[in-house]
Amino acid sequence: MTQDVEMKDHTAPSNSVSSSAPSTLYQLKEIASLIETGTHTKEVRRIVRAIRLTMALRRKLKGQVLSGFLDFVLLPGSEAHSRLSAYLPKDEHDMEVDTATSTDEARVKHLVPELEIYCYLLVLLFLIDQKKYNEAKACSSASIARIKNLNRRTVDVLASKLYLYYSYSYELTGDLAEIRGNLLGLHRIATLRHDELGQETLLNLLLRNYLHYNLYDQAEKLRSKAPRFEAHSNQQFCRYLFYLGKIRAIQLEYTDAKDNLLQAARKAPVAARGFRIQCNKWAILVRLLLGEIPERTVFMQKGMEKALRPYFELTNAVRVGDLELFRSVAEKFADTFSTDRVHNLIVRLRHNVIRTGLRNISISYSRISLADVASKLRLDSTNPVADAESIVAKAINDGAIDATLDHSNGWMVSKETGDIYSTIEPQIAFNSRITFCLNMHNEAVRALRYPPNAQKEKESAEKRRERQQQEQELAKHIAEEEEEDDF
Numbered sequence: 001m002t003q004d005v006e007m008k009d010h011t012a013p014s015n016s017v018s019s020s021a022p023s024t025l026y027q028l029k030e031i032a033s034l035i036e037t038g039t040h041t042k043e044v045r046r047i048v049r050a051i052r053l054t055m056a057l058r059r060k061l062k063g064q065v066l067s068g069f070l071d072f073v074l075l076p077g078s079e080a081h082s083r084l085s086a087y088l089p090k091d092e093h094d095m096e097v098d099t100a101t102s103t104d105e106a107r108v109k110h111l112v113p114e115l116e117i118y119c120y121l122l123v124l125l126f127l128i129d130q131k132k133y134n135e136a137k138a139c140s141s142a143s144i145a146r147i148k149n150l151n152r153r154t155v156d157v158l159a160s161k162l163y164l165y166y167s168y169s170y171e172l173t174g175d176l177a178e179i180r181g182n183l184l185g186l187h188r189i190a191t192l193r194h195d196e197l198g199q200e201t202l203l204n205l206l207l208r209n210y211l212h213y214n215l216y217d218q219a220e221k222l223r224s225k226a227p228r229f230e231a232h233s234n235q236q237f238c239r240y241l242f243y244l245g246k247i248r249a250i251q252l253e254y255t256d257a258k259d260n261l262l263q264a265a266r267k268a269p270v271a272a273r274g275f276r277i278q279c280n281k282w283a284i285l286v287r288l289l290l291g292e293i294p295e296r297t298v299f300m301q302k303g304m305e306k307a308l309r310p311y312f313e314l315t316n317a318v319r320v321g322d323l324e325l326f327r328s329v330a331e332k333f334a335d336t337f338s339t340d341r342v343h344n345l346i347v348r349l350r351h352n353v354i355r356t357g358l359r360n361i362s363i364s365y366s367r368i369s370l371a372d373v374a375s376k377l378r379l380d381s382t383n384p385v386a387d388a389e390s391i392v393a394k395a396i397n398d399g400a401i402d403a404t405l406d407h408s409n410g411w412m413v414s415k416e417t418g419d420i421y422s423t424i425e426p427q428i429a430f431n432s433r434i435t436f437c438l439n440m441h442n443e444a445v446r447a448l449r450y451p452p453n454a455q456k457e458k459e460s461a462e463k464r465r466e467r468q469q470q471e472q473e474l475a476k477h478i479a480e481e482e483e484e485d486d487f
Helices: 002-041 046-057 062-074 080-086 093-103 113-129 133-147 154-174 174-192 196-212 216-225 234-250 256-268 273-289 309-320 323-332 334-339 344-363 370-377 384-398 425-448 463-486
Strands: 367-369 403-406 412-413
Touching: 002 046, 002 062, 002 113, 046 113, 062 080, 062 113, 080 133, 113 133, 113 154, 133 154, 154 174, 154 196, 154 273, 154 309, 154 403, 174 196, 174 344, 174 403, 174 425, 196 216, 196 234, 196 384, 216 234, 234 256, 234 273, 256 273, 273 309, 309 323, 323 334, 323 344, 334 344, 344 370, 344 412, 370 384, 384 403
Parallel strands: none
Antiparallel strands: 367 412, 403 412
């Protein structure tokens, strides 16, 4: 009995290890059958679901599991099988176990091109997760060369994912500029093939490529000339809004930039926290450049407090109008602002800090000398009085403050503050809010889904139950895609 107990103790862990690998392999085979069914029936939604399921299995992908899957899907000795197997680690024992269980199944010929492209995607994900970036570059380049020869609508969804990781693998090695020409060529091919999802993905990748090297003019020229259509992917639409907001912010079009950045942050999935943080960082700076002060709740969003802390202190310095405090905050978090690539916007904020401080001075004093204005603004120039005079004159000319300048006596004389409700500012504020609500209502109406054949004869109770069940499953899949899809 003691021997039996010992044997059970020794065999239990081996069973658990061997059963874990086939479970992942079995799920990959199920995904392969789903892709094959979607290819034969030309149902793209099945391939979309297959990609979503693959992203859920991404952390479980191992070298031996992928080797067994390649033996199951691809013909041994084929060009694709040999190329992809070369990127995987060799582990003969595990490979024998996997291939032995699927020898009979491997006889079935799964030769649809979609499965070959799917194998490229799996191996590419594995190489990136293993931080083998040079092998990932070679694998992604081979997959792109294969995709160029395929003009099938069922490949478009898989191709859009490969485009994304193709660019990402080159970005990880710092060679993003090398593929710009290839991305432009792929975008042209996608346009000629009416591959709208590919056009969306490639346009965003090109914009990211240009913005990575601060080529904002080229990015805007490409964006303005690229064909636009109804968005097919919420993730790609959010990326497009974010890049457009960055371009508008650099081009001094702060109002449009604010709308695009806030819309991107609102539409982004909750799971995409890093993307939402970047959107909020840029939106905060754009709002400060517009003269607005973001609410404290913006900086207290769950999971963002630490990342937005530098921008909270920067906002506080702008709100107070203290130039010295603003300078110290900019120096304290210089590395953070440089990493976020917002240093040029921080430099522009200095003028807003001075204007805010000047506005506070004009409200507090009915008459004040320009020397005192210079000291309160903490201007550190060689001739602070002359600088203060020019700053006050420009602020009066721009309408930032309601005052007059007495050059002979060197004074700034503020006018009495009137009733704001006697102006048109409340009307402008209400109009902007009404416009925002109307736009949101129009977007909600465009997103409505109507049941098919609603105008025809009434359906039976059994068909109604089947339709409702299908709608519930579709809604569940859409929710899972928004939460779990790779962003």
